[in-house]
Amino acid sequence: MIEFQGVSKVFDDGTRAVDDFTLVLPSHKTTVFVGSSGSGKTTLLRMINRMVDPTGGRILIDGEDIARLDPVRLRRRIGYVLQAAGLLPHRTVVDNIATVPRLNGVPRAQARAAARELLGTVGLEESLAMRYPNQLSGGQQQRVGVARALAADPNVLLMDEPFGAVDPIVRAELQQELNRLQRELGKTIVFVTHDIDEAFLLADQVVILKTGGVVAQVGTPGQILSEPAEDFVASFIGADAGKRQLYLQHRQGDGDVTLVVDGDGRPTGVLAGSPAAPGADPR
Amino acid sequence: MSWTLDNLDLVAELTLSHIRLSVVPIVLSFVIAVPLGWVANRNPTLRAVTISAGSLLYTIPSLPLFVILPYILGTRVLSEVNVLVALTIYGVAVMVRSAADALASVDKDTRQAATAVGYSSWTRFWRVELPLAGPVLLAGLRVVSVSTIALVSVGAIIGSRNLGYLFLNGRQRNNLEEILIGIVASILIALLFDVILVALGRVLMPWQTTAPLRLLARQPSPPRQRGGASWSSSSAR
Structure with a gap:
């Protein structure tokens, strides 16, 4: 369980990215932060693994205040999937997947063997193991990114617009795969996107954000569709344009x-x- | 060719010593310049200071430097250390800029991704930034290699035993062949070093020589390979 308690973030240049944000992200569920750019959704995500430190409030993971944890150790406990995968271009696919176990001191041979098994988990052929990231398609890179995030078997998985850079067909495929993985693995997933349909497809809990990290509505996709809390939400999900009325x-x-x-x-x-x-x- | 044939032993001895006198400064300037390049990337002021200092060092004329160094270092006038130190100074002067550029050339997103998955800044430097800076570092090192091999000869004026001796001696004796053989040997050393450096680059940076996907995907035109691709694209019809 991840808890945001009155979390704020004001950047050095005075930009208020997040304002007094309080929310519980239940364990083994997928919470999707959705909003347009400037809504603070990525900042919220990055505060969970201390890539960004809040200027106010605190964040607890399973009751532990993460401000007291060493950021490097914390990050190794949390899976992270980035847009365009964020793979290391000088490492082969297996070595990219084995990154975090290697950092944690797992012997190379063992880490690589585990990484090869993960290839199957994310739906990649083992023949890709020795390739470099630039020899993969965008969709394959993204799968490797997911495998890398899963390698240390973390409880929490952070996904920062992971499918934003691939074409719509591959994206739909990856979304289905993620839902399948989540049914099998039951991680606590925090997912950031600007695509409301992606949010409805993946989320147990959707958080719709307005500019400056202000929560417009929190709820299940069903709740948000049936009772948009305000005009902003209605317009964001396309209800006011008639798209949601069938x-x-x-x-x-x-x-x-x-x-x-x-x-x-x-x-x-x-x-x-x-x-x-x-x-x-x-x- | 008679002079050369009569003096093969001398030429061989001078060549070997020339190589030894070049290798040490090349390696040292790399080892010294990389941390300086890292420092230069901390903030714009440090960058300006480091790069300007490097450029200034390079403007010191070599001959006076060779002559002055014994007084600064307290070494004997004929000591090899003088030559090694002087050449290292020039090597660092050239290399520090390359090192700063090389480390700055590492993709910001890759660096951030490395931090996000749990690299500490120390391990990130060694395992991510340094390897990815490799291509630009190698380019700088190739320049240092050539310039060092050329500069070693100047050391002959203060008594260092290297191919420069053939230039001085050949001039005194008016022996063009002796001078030419010195030049040819220098060029051969420079070529040899360059080949070794490029080969090292291939071995240490295998990801550099693999064919990117888009070259493979382009079916109709014949696949173009960036030299020596270890992952052949011959399967493309």
Whole structure:
């Protein structure tokens, strides 16, 4: 469990990134911070592993005030996945994955063997083990980044817009994979994104942030969709533009399919149970 | 060629000593310049001071430096130490700028990623920043190598035994062949050192010579390799 207690951050130049932020991030759940740039979401994330120190308030992990912990030790206990993976370009895939265990003093052969096993966990072939990061695709790099974050088996996983730099198809794949991993591993995940759909897809708890690290709403995706707390949230999730209001549209003479369309009449899917087999299309 | 054939032993002896007198300053200037380069990157003032000091050192004329050093160091006038110290000073002067640039060339995001996963600043320097600064450091070291090998000869004027002796002696005797053989031997040493440095770079920085993905992905055109790629792209049709 991660607790923010009245946390503030004012940077040296006077920018107030986070203002009196209080929140509990439950263990084994995924909490997603979502907001546009300047909302302090990345600052909040980086305060958890002390890449940024708060100027006010405190942060507890499992009841322990992290300000009293050595930052380097703390970071080795927390998995971290960055945008564009943040892999070390001079290390092979296995050695990148083995980074944290190696820093913790695990013998090289043992750390590498464990790293090879993790390749499978994140859905990569073992043949990639000896490649360098520049020989991988963006999606593969991102998987290696996740494997590296998991290597020391941390309880907490921080993910800073990890899928922001890959194309939409790969991103959807990685999101599904993350959900699968999370079902298997049950980590306490803190995920930062500016993409509300990504947030709804991954989160147990969504935190919508406004400029300056002010919380607009906290809740499950269901709560936020059904009761947006204010106009800002409604506009942020696209509810005011009709994107979140779905209607059923019965299509006659077209195999009796019931379409689901949004407020603008754009189809978003097909109602389950309605005869929608593509082969049944009379044309 | 008669002079050369008659004096092969001398040429060989001078060449070996020339190599020895070059290796020490090259290694020392690298070892001294890297920490100075690190210091230079702490803040802009330190950078200005370090880089200017380096440039100033390089403007000291070599001959007076060779002559003065015994008085400063308290060494004998004919001591080899004078030559080694003087050449190290010039080496550092050149190398400190390269070292500062090399360490500054390390990608900021990579550095931050290293910190975020739990490198202390000490281990990060040795295992991340120094290796990634490697290519620029190597470029600087190649310059130092060539300039040191050239400068060693000046030491002959204060009695150092190296290929410079052939220049002095050849001039006194009006023996063009002797001078030429000195030049050829110097160039050969410089080439040899350069080859060794580049080879060392290949061995120590294997990630530099692997083919990036985009070169492999470009199917229709023949794959282009950055020299000696250990990971062949021949599978690309």
